[in-house]
Amino acid sequence: MRMLVLGAGALGGYFGGRLAEAGGDVTFLVRPRRAERLAGQGLILESPFGDARLPVKTVTAEALTPGWDVILLTCKAYDLEDAMASIAPAMDARTAILPVLNGLSHIETLQARFGVERVLGGLCKIQATLTPDGVVKQLNDWRWLTFGEVAGGMSARVAAIEAAFAGARGMEAKAVSNIAQRMWEKLVHLGTSAVGTVLMRANVGEIVRGGGSAWLQEVLARNAAIAAHHGHPMPESFMAEYRALFSEPGSAYATSMLRDIEAGNRIEGEHILGFLAEAARRAGVETAIHDAAALHARAYEQRRAANRLP
Ligand SMILES: NC(=O)C1=CN([C@@H]2O[C@H](COP(=O)(O)OP(=O)(O)OC[C@H]3O[C@@H](n4cnc5c(N)ncnc54)[C@H](OP(=O)(O)O)[C@@H]3O)[C@@H](O)[C@H]2O)C=CC1
Numbered sequence: 400m401r402m403l404v405l406g407a408g409a410l411g412g413y414f415g416g417r418l419a420e421a422g423g424d425v426t427f428l429v430r431p432r433r434a435e436r437l438a439g440q441g442l443i444l445e446s447p448f449g450d451a452r453l454p455v456k457t458v459t460a461e462a463l464t465p466g467w468d469v470i471l472l473t474c475k476a477y478d479l480e481d482a483m484a485s486i487a488p489a490m491d492a493r494t495a496i497l498p499v500l501n502g503l504s505h506i507e508t509l510q511a512r513f514g515v516e517r518v519l520g521g522l523c524k525i526q527a528t529l530t531p532d533g534v535v536k537q538l539n540d541w542r543w544l545t546f547g548e549v550a551g552g553m554s555a556r557v558a559a560i561e562a563a564f565a566g567a568r569g570m571e572a573k574a575v576s577n578i579a580q581r582m583w584e585k586l587v588h589l590g591t592s593a594v595g596t597v598l599m600r601a602n603v604g605e606i607v608r609g610g611g612s613a614w615l616q617e618v619l620a621r622n623a624a625i626a627a628h629h630g631h632p633m634p635e636s637f638m639a640e641y642r643a644l645f646s647e648p649g650s651a652y653a654t655s656m657l658r659d660i661e662a663g664n665r666i667e668g669e670h671i672l673g674f675l676a677e678a679a680r681r682a683g684v685e686t687a688i689h690d691a692a693a694l695h696a697r698a699y700e701q702r703r704a705a706n707r708l709p
């Protein structure tokens with residue numbers, strides 16, 4: 400299976416790197432600065448499952464030609480337009496796009512551009528980051544890449560992707576028959592942790608130790624109500640797992656959005672927090688907390704644009 404990975408950041412670097420390490424046919428579609436760094440130092444992974452420094456194949460957008468089975472799309476939501484323009488020359492009738500972005504609305508955007516049949520659903524449960532010196536760091540043992548046909552059911556192509564990743568260490572890739580439901584579950588999970596950690600500028604343990612466990616549970620309940628209104632009720636087993644996750648006083652759990660804020664980077668505020676606030680309004684769920692989180696993200700972006708970050 401020929402895989403093109405757009406982006407060699409936290410997720411692209413980690414999952415693409417693990418597949419390359421296992422002998423998979425992987426090429427990274429990167430911008431010139433990252434291409435230069437990868438050529439110089441290789442792709443460096445630091446992970447509880449074993450570190451690696453790998454020579455990897457790269458290509459830049461101008462040199463891209465068709466002939467890929469899968470494009471693993473790992474950009475941030477604010478780069479989606481540019482990423483779609485970059486992958487367009489790679490697309491042909493056999494190519495499936497597997498996006499791992501958080502959120503939901505990118506699926507329709509990709510379908511509108513490339514056709515419904517070209518786009519898979521996908522999500523990741525992992526905590527990883529790209530350090531300023533170009534190292535992909537996995538921060539704990541979360542390692543799951545989950546994907547499937549947006550319309551539901553299994554297919555030869557998603558089974559083939561699962562098989563391609565089978566030998567890769569430090570990750571578990573799974574094809575599922577209900578990816579739409581699973582993406583809503585991820586949004587409820589991420590929505591709770593992003594609203595919580597971004598509004599409080601603290602990790603889950605710090606919020607809980609500060610007396611915020613009940614508040615996090617309320618955010619979780621509201622996100623579940625939003626998902627239910629949109630046709631995706633959360634199973635009780637899911638709620639039990641995340642009620643426990645959001646009550647742990649010792650937890651160091653934080654989101655990629657909080658890490659980006661702390662590093663002064665752009666964030667996916669509208670794509671995740673703005674989307675959730677709007678979805679809450681449509682669902683008739685009390686919106687005050689979601690509105691505050693979305694506003695907080697917008698105010699952060701304003702401050703960043705004004706060059707006034709500490
Ligand atoms: N990090 C995490 O722990 C998790 C992240 N996610 C989600 O996964 C998605 C990706 O996040 P993450 O991996 O952290 O992001 P990163 O910023 O670490 O990586 C994204 C990469 O995409 C590259 N990119 C963007 N546009 C293009 C383009 N047109 N051509 C080539 N490369 C491009 C960027 O390259 P450049 O360096 O050139 O800008 C960047 O390196 C997000 O939606 C995030 O919310 C989900 C679960 C966990």
Ligand SMILES: CC(C)(CO)C(=O)C(=O)O
Nearest residue numbers: 523524525589653654655
């Ligand atoms: C929910 C979480 C923390 C884990 O995958 C995530 O998606 C993120 O940090 O962006």
